[in-house]
Amino acid sequence: MRYVLGVEVVALLAMVAAVITDSAAVPADWRRVGLLVVAGAVHLWLSRRTEETRRDGGPGPHMDTTVVWTLPAMVLLPAWLAVASMLLLRVQLYPVARRPLYRYTFSTAGILLAGLASLAVIRLSGIDFDRAFGVREALVLVAAGTVYFLVSAVVVAGVITLSTPQPTWAMAVGSRRDNGMAAMTMCLGAVAVIALLQTWLAPLFLVPLLCALDWGALQIENLRGDARTDHKTQLLNSRGWHEQASREIVRARRRNSTFAVAVLDLDYFKQVNDTWGHPAGDAVLRAVGSVLRETTREGDIVGRFGGEEFVLLLPDTDAEQATLVAERVRQGVAEMHVAATDKRGQPVLIADRTTSIGVAAGPGGTAELETLLRSADAAVYEAKNAGRNRVRMFDPAGA
Structure with a gap:
C-alpha cells in the first residue's frame, strides 16, 4: 500500500511541476489534442472486445495500446494538454479494463509518470519537432519512447513483486510476447508523432492498423494455445x-x-x-x-x-x-x-x-x-x- 501511494504521490507532484513550468498552448496544439482524443476514442471502441480478452489472458503485466496516442501527446503538446488528453483516454478505457477503481488509479499514475518522464526527455533535449525532423530528432524520439517503456515496466514490476507471495520473472516483467507487443506499440506511437508533423489528419489512418495489430496478436496467441492446450486453464484441450x-x-x-x-x-x-x-x-x-x-x-x-x-x-x-x-x-x-x-x-x-x-x-x-x-x-x-x-x-x- 505504501508503494502504491508513493507512486501516486510522485506522479501527482511530477504532473504539477510539469504543468506550471511548461509553455502555453497555441492553436495547432488544440487541433492536435482534438485529433488524438478522437482517434484514441475510435480505436478503443473498435478494439474493446479484443482488449478485454487480452487483459484476461495472463498473470503478467499488461500494457494497453493507448500508448500510441499518449506518446505523441507527451512529445508534441504542452504538459497540461498532454495530461488532459491522457486522462480522457483513461476515463474511456475504464469500462473495458474491468478493474477495481483503486487498481485503475494506480495504473493511471504509472502511465502518467512514464509519460511525464518521456516529456522530460524531450524538454531536456531542447528540440522543437515542428521546425525540423532529422537524425537527432529521431534519436531523441527513440529515447523518449524507451524511457516511457522502462518507467512503466518498473512501476508495474514493483507492485507485482511486492503484492505476490512468490513472484516469478515472467510475472514481473512479462513474457517475450508481452514485451514485443509493447515495442510495436511504441514504434506506432513514434509513427503517430511523425504523421502529426506531416499532416494533422494522418494519425486517423493508424486506427485500423492498430486494431488489426490487436486482433492479430490475439489470434496468434489463441492459435498457439488451441493446438493442444486450452488457453484459459492451461490444461489439455x-x-x-x-x-x-x-x-x-x-x-x-x-x-x-x-x-x-x-x-x-x-x-x-x-x-x-x-x-x-x-x-x-x-x-x-x-x-x-x-x-x-x-x-x-x-x-x-x-x-x-x-x-x-x-x-x-x-x-x-x-x-x-x-x-x-x-x-x-x-x-x-x-x-x-x-x-x-x-x-x-x-x-x-x-x-x-x-x-x-x-x-x-x-x-x-x-x-x-x-x-x-x-x-x-x-x-x-x-x-x-x-x-x-x-x-x-x-x-x-x-x-
Whole structure:
C-alpha cells in the first residue's frame, strides 16, 4: 500500500511541476489534442472486445495500446494538454479494463509518470519537432519512447513483486510476447508523432492498423494455445487430451491394466457469467484448472473439453480408486474461493461452487475410450438428477 501511494504521490507532484513550468498552448496544439482524443476514442471502441480478452489472458503485466496516442501527446503538446488528453483516454478505457477503481488509479499514475518522464526527455533535449525532423530528432524520439517503456515496466514490476507471495520473472516483467507487443506499440506511437508533423489528419489512418495489430496478436496467441492446450486453464484441450489419452490406452492394452475416465460438469456455471460477467467465469475456470492440477496424480491426463466440462483419464486405476480421485476433486472445487471482478470492475469473491462428476472404469485389454466417455457422461447426468455436487460411478445394470 505504501508503494502504491508513493507512486501516486510522485506522479501527482511530477504532473504539477510539469504543468506550471511548461509553455502555453497555441492553436495547432488544440487541433492536435482534438485529433488524438478522437482517434484514441475510435480505436478503443473498435478494439474493446479484443482488449478485454487480452487483459484476461495472463498473470503478467499488461500494457494497453493507448500508448500510441499518449506518446505523441507527451512529445508534441504542452504538459497540461498532454495530461488532459491522457486522462480522457483513461476515463474511456475504464469500462473495458474491468478493474477495481483503486487498481485503475494506480495504473493511471504509472502511465502518467512514464509519460511525464518521456516529456522530460524531450524538454531536456531542447528540440522543437515542428521546425525540423532529422537524425537527432529521431534519436531523441527513440529515447523518449524507451524511457516511457522502462518507467512503466518498473512501476508495474514493483507492485507485482511486492503484492505476490512468490513472484516469478515472467510475472514481473512479462513474457517475450508481452514485451514485443509493447515495442510495436511504441514504434506506432513514434509513427503517430511523425504523421502529426506531416499532416494533422494522418494519425486517423493508424486506427485500423492498430486494431488489426490487436486482433492479430490475439489470434496468434489463441492459435498457439488451441493446438493442444486450452488457453484459459492451461490444461489439455479436446484434441490434446484425445491424443495423449489414446497413447495411454495403447500402453494399457499392451500391459492389460485397468484405467478409468471421469467427466466433470460445473453446476450452475451459467449463473456465474450472468451474475458477474464472463471475466469472472473465466477466473472460475482457471481456478478449477488449478484444483485439477493439485488434486490429481502424476500420470493422470487432465483436459477441458469446452464450456464447463472437464475430463480425466486415470491410468492403472480401478473403479474404487477412480471414485476416490473424483471425490478429492469434488471437494477441491467446493472449497474454492475465487477472487474476480464483477461487470463494473468491482472486486468479488466467488465461493460455494460445486461440480457433478461421473466415473466409468474398464479393463485396458477391452475397454474403448469413447465407450467409457459416454458411460462417464451418463453418470454425470445421474449425479445431477440426484441433486448435484456428488460423484456417481456408471452402473451398466442401471443403464
